[in-house]
Amino acid sequence: MPTETIHSHTPLPAxxxxxxxxxxxxxxxxxxxxDASRTLSIEAIEAAMGEHKVILxxxxxxxxxxxxxxxxxxxxxTACTVLRVRKNPDGTVQMLVNAIARARVSNYTKGAYLRGDITPLxxxxxxAVELQALVRELNDxxxxxxxxxxxxxxxxxxxIQGKDxxxxxxDHIAFNMDFKVEDKxxxxxxxxxxxxxxxxxxxxDAEQEVLQVQQKIRQQVKEEIDxxxxxxxLREQMKVIQKELQGGDDGExxxxxxxxxxxxxxxxxxxxKKEIDREVNRLARMHPDAAEAGVIRTYLTWVTDLPWNTRSEDQLNVQDAANTLDEDHYGLEKVKDRVLEFLAVRRLRQERAERGDINTEDVNKGPILVFTGPPGVGKTSIAQSIAKSLGRxxxxxxxxxxxxxxxxxGHRRTYIGAMPGRIIQGLRAAGTKNPVVLLDEVDKLGSSYQGDPSAALLEVLDPSQNQHFTDHYLGVPFDLSEVMFIATANYPEQIPPALYDRMEVIDFSSYIEQEKxxxxxxxxxxxxxxxxxLKANQIQITDAALEKLISHYTREAGVRNLEREIGTVARKVARRIASSELKRAKVTDKELERYLGQPRYLPEHEAREDMVGVSTGMxxxxxxxxxxxxxxxxxxxxxxxLTGQLGDVMKESxxxxxxxxxxxxxxxRIPRERLDDSEIxxxxxxxxxPKEGPSAGGAMVTSMISALTGIPARRDVAMTGEMTLTGRYLPxxxxxxxxxxxxxAGIRHIILPKANEGDLRDIPAHLRTSMTFHVCETVDQVLDVAIVGGIAALEGKTEKAPKAPVKPRKAARDSAASA
Structure with missing residues (x-):
């Protein structure tokens, strides 16, 4: 085939x-x-006008x-001849070209503009037959x-239709259709x-398929509008019909x-909204007295009463929250610290979200707290204080x-008396979608043939899933991501592992007597x-009476029974005042028996004297x-x-x-026959x-060696720790x-394992200063403190064992001071 040329039939420039x-x-x-606006293009046009008037x-x-x-x-x-060039006032250039030939560029060079070495295609x-068939198909x-x-x-x-x-x-079809540049x-x-x-x-063909889909969508939209x-x-007609049936009362x-x-x-x-609108439409088509209309009416009432987008503003002032927690609760310092950390993190996240550094959804993400500990230590009440401090x-x-x-x-609506689950009921009662929800006694969940409620809680407590929590009754997802869930449990080991894994545990220890x-x-x-x-001036209970009430009338980790006993005293005083027996009462520790009777609990006290074969454990x-x-x-x-209802571990000790x-x-210096021919x-x-646990190992070995050697054990020393056969003292x-x-009990000297030295920080400061702590790593060190005269007396290096308590070792004093 001949090479395509310009109109003058001269070859294209190279x-x-x-x-x-x-x-x-x-x-x-x-x-x-x-239209050319870039300097690169304008320079190329001017160069073409100064040469052969050919541009690519x-x-x-x-x-x-x-x-x-x-x-x-x-x-x-495409190689083109430039027919006309016009410069606009804004500096752009408009060029009229006549496209004459396809050309392949073998090399580009760039200066003030681009040039190319071209070869016509x-x-x-x-x-011919194939070409004719293709042309007919293209036209059709x-x-x-x-x-x-x-x-x-x-x-x-x-x-296009006039071309032969x-x-x-x-070319003209490809130019005028809105194909992609790559396809053109x-x-x-x-x-x-x-x-x-x-x-x-x-x-x-592809354009025809797109056009058919467009027409289909257009038809669907038209049918939906119709x-x-x-x-x-029809709805308007139904309104008129119902109004006529109701006697034409416009006020209905x-x-x-x-x-x-x-x-x-x-x-x-x-x-x-689509799902709920469908229920509304069903209600509109039903007779008001129909049985199912009542079910739908109840469902819609629940839906419209839920706080879908109602939330309370968080009060994220950490200092105000700390004051609130201190006003409501005494002690519980670790718990309060963790709550304040939670509030501080929430505040910083909110500030970052306001600056646009993080997504708003990330503000609400946080751990699920679970408060574990014995009854009566304040797990439930501190959750109320958290809500109060947050303003939720x-x-x-x-x-x-x-x-x-x-x-x-919740229950599915097919059942008679169906209603939502406790989570949705709680949110309806709160009226906001971001309350503090306390899941109380989560370790007491049971399971039956009707399902496992702990498995249902997995979705509720999982931050990655609870955005779409679907209650069986509602049938539509409800967002729980803004709810702050707090769980409580007495025995964390009874919480199912999958549920426990989603929680952060905060342990509540029992109150000490000073805290009570x-x-x-x-x-x-x-x-x-x-x-x-009563009035405040009508009754006075002295500190000594309260201390005796705590130690002799209650034995608990929390303060519930203590409050009951105080209530009993107050009632008896109220009766005496109401009967005009007295006007006001002062209850002392000596008068406590008059109101509460004989003490129920008598704590152990240290022994009266050092005794052979008797040691003190804890x-x-x-x-x-x-x-x-x-x-x-x-x-x-x-x-x-072995007697005294000892468990297997104590027997092994x-x-x-x-x-x-x-x-x-x-x-x-224990005679062999004393070991072989004696019943111990x-x-x-x-x-x-019943008694069980490994911590009596130190007391066991002290008591036994004291009995075998005839040297008494100190009465003012109590010990706790586990021993091994090789003489190590374990935590x-x-x-x-x-x-x-x-x-x-009056003990002043405590023997504890070296590994427990860090736990001394948890002991109140006034006890650390009034007691001496002996930190031991071996059983020999335990015996050196617990036996009168120490290891020297056992090994026969002293003539007479001293009766007075020995001074604690320097390491022990240092450890107590550092604690």
């Missing part, structure tokens, strides 16, 4: 200026205006590039597309005419319309004994005075700590006898103590009370409660 264009492609035989028009690969290089342009463009016609598809609604200017349609040349038909460029680069026609046919208009007219309100107004005011999400509504949901999944998720005294004076006594109709219970005595007697016989004594018998009886008094738990119990 190197021509290049004008890059964005978002368009022109084809040979077209006459087009080109090439499309950019990326239209966002303002200063393209050769790599940013396609390799095939040869055009191959292909098979184009006409079908135009008749099907594809918009194109009438002038362009006439131009197959290449010009394909592919048509330009197709050297073979039949390939060019096929590409345009493929693009027309249906809505039809429903509107349309129930469905009232629900619609309430729902529109809620600003619901589209998917939620407070909702308490009691989960103790819940055995049905519907307690959490302060709580009684600040909160319990004033509350009971008011509750029993034990922990959820209601506080106390001391116990380990007694060992040696008598003729064989074997080891006794056997380990005996083995340690046998191992060190020669060093401690170890007894722990209070035999009706234990509950040190704070044990020390408090020992101090109550």
């Amino acid at each position: 190197n021509v200026p290049v004008c890059p264009v964005r978002g368009s492609v022109i084809y040979p035989t077209m006459v087009q205006h080109i 028009i090439v499309s950019q690969r990326d239209k966002d590039i303002d200063d393209p290089a050769g790599t940013d342009l396609y390799d095939v463009g 040869d055009t191959e016609t292909g098979d 598809k184009f006409e079908h597309l135009i008749q099907g609604g594809k918009f194109m200017s009438p002038e362009a349609v006439q131009t 040349d197959p290449g010009e038909i394909a 460029q592919a048509v330009l680069e197709a050297a073979r005419l039949t390939d060019r026609l096929r590409k345009v046919l493929t693009l027309l 249906r809505n208009q039809r429903e509107y007219y 309100t349309d129930e469905a319309e009232e629900f619609r107004k309430k729902i529109d005011a809620l600003d619901l999400k589209p998917e939620v 509504k407070y909702v308490r949901i009691a989960l103790g004994g819940a055995r049905d999944e519907s307690d959490i998720r 005294l302060e709580i009684a004076k600040r909160y319990l006594l004033p509350r009971q005075i008011t509750a029993n109709g 034990f922990y219970t959820p209601v506080g700590g106390d001391i116990l005595f380990v007694e060992t007697s040696i008598m003729p016989g064989k074997g080891l006898v 006794a056997r380990a103590a005996l083995t340690y004594a046998k191992t060190h018998a020669e060093r401690f 009886h170890v007894h722990v008094p209070a035999g009706a009370i 234990i738990g509950g040190l704070k409660e044990k020390v408090l119990g020992a101090r109550r």
Whole structure:
């Protein structure tokens, strides 16, 4: 085929200026205006006018590039002759060109403008029969597309329909259709005419599919509009009919319309509103007295009463929150610190969200707190204080004994008497979507054939899922992400593991006696005075009376029984005042028995004197700590006898103590026959009370070696710790409660394992200064403090064991001071 040339039939120049264009492609035989505003393009136009008036028009690969290089342009463009150039007042240039040939660029060079080495593209016609078939198919598809609604200017349609040349038909269709630049460029680069026609046919097929989808969507929209208009007219007719049936009373309100107004005011999400509108439409089509109408009416009432978008503003002043917590609760410093940390983090997140640093949704994300501890220590009441300090509504949901999944998720509306679950009920009662919700007694959840409520709580407490919590009764998702959930439990090990994993545990330890005294004076006594109709000047309970009431009439971790006992005293005083027996009463520790009778609990006290075979241990219970005595007697016989309802672990401690004594018998001057021909009886008094735990190892070995050697153990020393056969002294738990119990019993010296030295920080400062703590790593160190005369007396290095308590080692004094 001959090479395409310019009108003068002279070959194209080998190197021509290049004008890059964005978002368009022109084809040979077209006459087009080109608007140039970039310096690169204007310089190329001026260069073309000064040479052969030939310029190459090439499309950019990326239209966002303002200063393209050769790599940013396609390799095939259109050579054009410049017919006219006009400069505008704003500095832009308008150029009229006549496209004459396709050209491939072999090399781009860039100076003030782009130039390119070009080679015209040869055009191959292909098979004549195939070409004729392609032209017919192209014309048919184009006409079908135009008749099907594809918009194109009438002038362009006439131009295309008036063309006879197959290449010009394909070029003009590709130019006037809104194809992608990449597709138009592919048509330009197709050297073979039949390939060019096929590409345009493929693009027309895709355009036809898009047009059909558009028409389908347009028809659906029209039908939806028609249906809505039809429903509107039918609804208006139904209003008129109902008004006539009701006697023409214009004052009668349309129930469905009232629900619609309430729902529109809620600003619901589209998917939620669609579901609720369907229920409203069902209600509107039903007779008011129909049975199902009552069910729908109740459902819509629940929906419209829920706080979908109502929230209370958080009061995120950390200092005000700290003051509120201190006013409402005494002690609980770790719990208060954690709550204030939560508030501080929330405040900083909110400030960052206001600056746009984080998403607003991230402000509400936070841990699920679970308060664990014995009854009566303030778990529930501090949740109320948290809500008060935040300025949020407070909702308490009691989960103790819940055995049905519907307690959490609600019942499906198909059941008679169906209603939402406790979570949705609590939010309705609160009236806001961001209250503080207390899930009380979460460890008391049960399960039955009706489902597992703890499994239903997984979605409620998971921050990544509770944005779309769906109650069975509502049937639509409700956002719980802004709710602050707090759970309480007495026994965290009874919480299902999957649920426990979603929570952050804050442990409430039992109150010490000093804390109970302060709580009684600040909160319990004033509350009971008011509750029993007394005035503050009509009753006075002395501190000594309150201390005796705490130690001799109650034994608990919290203060519930203490408040009951104070209430009993207040009632008896109120009766005496009401009967004019007296005008005011002062209750002292000596008069306490008159109101409450004999003491119910008598705490252990230290022994009267140092005794052989009797050592003092310490034990922990959820209601506080106390001391116990380990007694060992040696008598003729064989074997080891253990009494006092000891558990397996305590029995093992006794056997380990005996083995340690046998191992060190020669060093401690214990005759071998005394070990082999004696029955060693170890007894722990209070035999009706089961005892278990490893922390009696130190007391066991002290008691046993004292009995075997005949050297007494010190009465003013109590010990806690686990021993090994090799003589190591291992750590234990509950040190704070044990020390408090020992101090109550009059003990002044405490032996504890070295690993528990850090726990001394939890012990009140006034106890740390009034007691001496001996930190031990080995059983020898324990015996050195616990046995009168120490290791020297056991090894026979002193003639007579001293009776006075030995001074604590320097390390022990240092550890107590550092604690």
